[in-house]
Amino acid sequence: MTANTKTRQLNWEDLKIFLTVYRAGNIAGAAKKLKLDDSTISRRIAQLEVYLGNKLFERTRNGMIQTKFAQEIINQLTKVELGIEGLNEIVTHEKNISGTVRIAMMEGIGSLYLAHKFAPFFHDNPNIKIELVTSPNFVRVGYREADLFLSFFKLASKGITCERIGEFSLFLYASQAYFKKFGKPNSKADLSQHHFVTYIDDLIQIDTVRWLAEVIKNPNVSVSSSSMVAQIALASSGAGIVLLPKFSIPKDTNLVPILKDEVRVKRDVFISAPSDLLNVERILKVKSFINGVFMSDHKYLNQP
Numbered sequence: 188m189t190a191n192t193k194t195r196q197l198n199w200e201d202l203k204i205f206l207t208v209y210r211a212g213n214i215a216g217a218a219k220k221l222k223l224d225d226s227t228i229s230r231r232i233a234q235l236e237v238y239l240g241n242k243l244f245e246r247t248r249n250g251m252i253q254t255k256f257a258q259e260i261i262n263q264l265t266k267v268e269l270g271i272e273g274l275n276e277i278v279t280h281e282k283n284i285s286g287t288v289r290i291a292m293m294e295g296i297g298s299l300y301l302a303h304k305f306a307p308f309f310h311d312n313p314n315i316k317i318e319l320v321t322s323p324n325f326v327r328v329g330y331r332e333a334d335l336f337l338s339f340f341k342l343a344s345k346g347i348t349c350e351r352i353g354e355f356s357l358f359l360y361a362s363q364a365y366f367k368k369f370g371k372p373n374s375k376a377d378l379s380q381h382h383f384v385t386y387i388d389d390l391i392q393i394d395t396v397r398w399l400a401e402v403i404k405n406p407n408v409s410v411s412s413s414s415m416v417a418q419i420a421l422a423s424s425g426a427g428i429v430l431l432p433k434f435s436i437p438k439d440t441n442l443v444p445i446l447k448d449e450v451r452v453k454r455d456v457f458i459s460a461p462s463d464l465l466n467v468e469r470i471l472k473v474k475s476f477i478n479g480v481f482m483s484d485h486k487y488l489n490q491p
Contacts, residue, residue, distance in 0.1 A: 197238060198235075199267075200231075201231050201232075201234060201235040201238075202235070202264055202267070203221075203268070204217065204221065204223075204228055204231045204232060204235075205232060205235055205243060205257075205264070206261075206264060206265070206268060207220055207221055208228065208232060208244070209243075209251075209253060209257060209261060210331045212251060213250035213251055214228050214229060214232075214251065232244065239256075241254070241256040242254050242256065243256065243257040244257065262346075265331075265461075265463065266463060284312070284314060284315065284468050284469050285314035285315060285316075285469070286314075286315060286316070286469045287315075287316040287317075287318055288315060288316070288317055288318070288334050288335065288469055288470055288473045289317075289318040289332075289333045289334050289335070290317065290318070290319055290320065290334065290335045290337065290473065290477075291320040291321075291322060291332065291333035291335070291336045291337070292319075292320070292321060292322075292337035292338070293321065293322070293337075293338075293339070293393070293396070293415075294321040294322070294414065294415055294416070295415035295416075295432065295434075295435050296337065296355075296432075296434065296456075297319055297320075297321035297337075298321055298416065299415070299416070299434060299435045300432075300434035300435070301319070301337075301477070301480070302319060304480050305317060305476075307476075308472075308473070308476045312469075312472060315469050315472065315473070317473070320332075320333060331461070334460060334461075334464055334470055334473075335458060335459070335460050335470065335473060335474055335477070336458070336459045336460070337457070337458055338393075338395075338456075338457050339393070339395040339396070339454045339455065339456065339457070340393070340394075340455075340457065341455075341457050342457065342459040346461055346462055346463070347459050347460070347462065348459065348460055348461075348462045348465060349457050349458070349459040350457065350458060350459075351455050351456070351457050352456055352457065352458050352477065352481045352482075353455075353456045353482065353484075353485060353488065354453055354454060354455050354456060354485075354488070354489065355432045355434060355453070355454055355456065355488040356432065356433065356451050356452065356453050356454075356488065356489045356490070356491075357398055357430050357431055357432045357433075357451070357452040357453075357454070358430070358431070358433065358444045358445075358446075358447050358450065358491040359402070359429070359430055359444065359445045359447075359450050360422060360428070360429055360430075360431055360436065360442040360443065360445065361422060361427070361428045361429070361442065361443065361445055362422060362423050362424070362425050362441045362442055362443070363441060363443075364423075364424065364425030364441075365382075365422070365425040365426070365428065367425075368425060369381060371445060372428075372445060372446060374446070374449065375402075375403075375446060375449045375450060378402070378403045378406070378428075378446075379403065379407075381407065381427070381428055382407050382408075382409040382426070382427040382428065383399065383403075383406040383407060383408050383428050383429065383430075384408070384409065384410055384411065384412070384418050384421045384422045384426055384428070384429040385399045385406070385408055385411050385418070385429070385430070386399075386411060386412070386413060386418075387411045387412065387413050388411070390413045398430055398452045398454070399430045401452050402430060402450055402452065408427070409426055409427040410426045410427060415431070415435055418431070419431065419435060419436070419437070419440070419442070422442055423440060423441055423442055428445070429442075430450075430452065432488070433487065433488060433489075433490060433491060434487075444491035447491040453489075456481060458474060458477060458478070460474065
């Protein structure tokens, strides 16, 4: 340890920078989040490494690779981080609870359903900001890429609490334009003669969205897209039959349900969070609100 570092105190701001780089995986991502320049972050990380007497990262072309020492201290630092946040909330009256909560989920359920539900929450909690992340990829909750994660599968990971909060059903939909071209299927057996709109198979990152496979094997796919929004537009234009959840169907759509008594696919909805975050009041408020939304909309989410 040098003469300078002997008198230098361990700085929480340096530790916050380390946590941010650890979670982002690179300096550029951390710099954007912290609103600091790359050189400042590199210098602060280097200072912290000298103070701790251990390297925290190996610098590579692909980003910052955490060392074994960094992995050993991350859990303890996360507890310190949450302790500081909890202290801030203790000294703040409940009505003034503030901060940001990042929620991650698939595009469809985020953009076409949950985003429409938040008005009452904002009215009751004006100081809590929501970051809604919609992504077709798996989100690493353990790396704090999100505070809350909505998924169609149960997340089993150390330090993560996951619970089922509801379910939704998917039905087949098509437009009159499609029926004029190809006719309407009268039974599930007829589906082998029809055209479908679905996800691009090799771009699917989460197996639970392979829902069409539960209805028909080897469907005749006329067009595919990585976006549920695009699939809705394509099916509306008459490109094919699409399997969609009720919440995704616009009120003014020309899509109509077909074979609704024969074809129904169900998915459970789970909400996950780092277990220690569930002591943070703003996280609990958002989680409780989302739970209530799915509970009150149970009937709506399961009808065509």
